[in-house]
Amino acid sequence: xxxxxxxxxxxxxxxxxxxxxxxxxxxxxxxxxxxxxxxxxxxxxxxxxxxxxxxxxxxxxxxxxxxxxxxxxxxxxxxxxxxxxxxxxxxxxxxxxxxxxxxxxxxxxxxxxxxxxxxxxxxxxxxxxxxxxxxxxxxxxxxxxxxxxxxxxxxxxxxxxxxxxxxxxxxxxxxxxxxxxxxxxxxxxxxxxxxxxxxxxxxxxxxxxxxxxxxxxxxxxxxxxxxx
Amino acid sequence: xxxxxxxxxxxxxxxxxxxxxxxxxxxxxxxxxxxxxxxxxxxxxxxxxxxxxxxxxxxxxxxxxxxxxxxxxxxxxxxxxxxxxxxxxxxxxxxxxxxxxxxxxxxxxxxxxxxxxxxxxxxxxxxxxxxxxxxxxxxxxxxxxxxxxxxxxxxxxxxxxxxxxxxxxxxxxxxxxxxxxxxxxxxxxxxxxxxxxxxxxxxxxxxxxxxx
Numbered sequence: 001x002x003x004x005x006x007x008x009x010x011x012x013x014x015x016x017x018x019x020x021x022x023x024x025x026x027x028x029x030x031x032x033x034x035x036x037x038x039x040x041x042x043x044x045x046x047x048x049x050x051x052x053x054x055x056x057x058x059x060x061x062x063x064x065x066x067x068x069x070x071x072x073x074x075x076x077x078x079x080x081x082x083x084x085x086x087x088x089x090x091x092x093x094x095x096x097x098x099x100x101x102x103x104x105x106x107x108x109x110x111x112x113x114x115x116x117x118x119x120x121x122x123x124x125x126x127x128x129x130x131x132x133x134x135x136x137x138x139x140x141x142x143x144x145x146x147x148x149x150x151x152x153x154x155x156x157x158x159x160x161x162x163x164x165x166x167x168x169x170x171x172x173x174x175x176x177x178x179x180x181x182x183x184x185x186x187x188x189x190x191x192x193x194x195x196x197x198x199x200x201x202x203x204x205x206x207x208x209x210x211x212x213x214x215x216x217x218x219x220x221x222x223x224x225x226x227x228x
Numbered sequence: 229x230x231x232x233x234x235x236x237x238x239x240x241x242x243x244x245x246x247x248x249x250x251x252x253x254x255x256x257x258x259x260x261x262x263x264x265x266x267x268x269x270x271x272x273x274x275x276x277x278x279x280x281x282x283x284x285x286x287x288x289x290x291x292x293x294x295x296x297x298x299x300x301x302x303x304x305x306x307x308x309x310x311x312x313x314x315x316x317x318x319x320x321x322x323x324x325x326x327x328x329x330x331x332x333x334x335x336x337x338x339x340x341x342x343x344x345x346x347x348x349x350x351x352x353x354x355x356x357x358x359x360x361x362x363x364x365x366x367x368x369x370x371x372x373x374x375x376x377x378x379x380x381x382x383x384x385x386x387x388x389x390x391x392x393x394x395x396x397x398x399x400x401x402x403x404x405x406x407x408x409x410x411x412x413x414x415x416x417x418x419x420x421x422x423x424x425x426x427x428x429x430x431x432x433x434x435x436x437x438x439x440x
Contacts, residue, residue: 010400010407010425017404018343044433045401049339050332051382052402058289059296065306066284069313070277078275080318188419 003035003182007164011186012038016045021141023208026104027164030206031184033102101168105206108135108144118169118204121146127214129154129197142208149195149203155215156194163187163209170203172196179205265330266323273320283330284313291338298342298403308345312338331379342404385435389428392416396424 014020015028032038097118114121123131129151135144149172165185172195179185197203271279291312295305315337323333399405411418
């Protein structure tokens with residue numbers, strides 16, 4: 001899979017520096033996990049960070065700092081000898097909706113006990129054509145949402161600040177761009193997000209968004225729930 | 229925060245590279261230092277405290293300075309220096325010289341420690357510490373092999389950028405300040421911070437080509 005739309009460099013650099021909020025970091029990490037191009041960008045960002053670290057003029061810590069460390073070495077465990085730091089990948093099973101998803105997304109699904117089938121997940125109505133599961137609340141930062149867009153009449157949502165969305169299954173069209181699996185749809189400055197599905201298949205995406213406000217529909221509320 | 233002298237340092241490094249013979253000397257020194265660090269770390273992996281003390285002698289002050297730059301107190305910085313150096317002791321056997329320089333490896337540990345600390349300040353259980361443990365690993369793994377000539381080339385390319393752009397890049401990439409924090413500190417808009425970062429990084433990648 002070669003994603004077509006990527007996060008801009010400023011997001012990748014802040015991801016490398018650990019400066020993004022949790023929800024944003026998860027969405028970027030999930031894209032990077034499957035995108036060779038962004039992995040190279042992240043590696044380059046890491047190289048720049050290390051070069052900048054080398055320019056820092058040393059300030060010696062107090063002498064007791066070294067003594068305390070040596071004391072802890074005497075009390076603590078010996079260096080860890082085993083060499084494999086490689087995490088095992090979840091094996092894909094037949095009929096498993098999730099096997100192609102990045103590990104970090106699978107871990108979050110497991111944590112929320114969401115099961116292995118998208119259809120069986122506890123989707124909540126958000127607005128016409130849009131359902132969602134709130135994975136983490138926005139505490140002054142971005143909240144993390146799993147969202148499902150159905151059909152071409154999605155009322156979408158409004159938000160304040162930034163939003164980063166990563167397509168997990170299906171595809172949608174937004175602002176005349178067609179986002180497919182692995183693509184990153186990023187926007188800032190509080191615009192409305194009105195994705196539209198054009199090929200009939202539901203589009204499920206992971207979104208880091210602050211203050212998600214359900215989009216207004218032309219249908220009255222009770223009808224929205226009926227047809228949403 | 230002391231950003232001023234870091235910029236001076238960057239410019240000095242840039243000058244060093246351009247001065248010809250000085251460049252060669254720096255590269256040779258840098259290369260042997262890189263090799264020496266890797267050798268020391270392999271000794272630490274078999275519990276050699278002398279090698280550990282020598283590594284502390286080189287990195288202790290740099291780590292302390294890095295944490296102090298982030299605005300931490302003397303005591304807080306030293307606690308983090310201890311945490312990083314204890315990780316160096318414990319994880320030395322995991323270090324792979326084919327993957328990264330010791331400098332890059334230790335810096336990635338320092339960065340993970342800083343991120344863990346800031347995450348503990350609020351309810352990190354929303355998504356889960358286990359998930360973010362992995363996230364830190366993902367970022368650590370993103371470090372690439374970094375040699376002394378590569379560092380010199382990066383610093384030289386940075387020195388070509390306007391002063392404010394270097395400042396924005398340093399605050400974002402080294403200090404881990406958010407775009408909003410940088411905008412606030414430099415009294416510019418968030419959009420401007422993002423543009424500076426994007427343009428600055430694009431310049432580095434263009435100038436350096438395959439170096440990074």
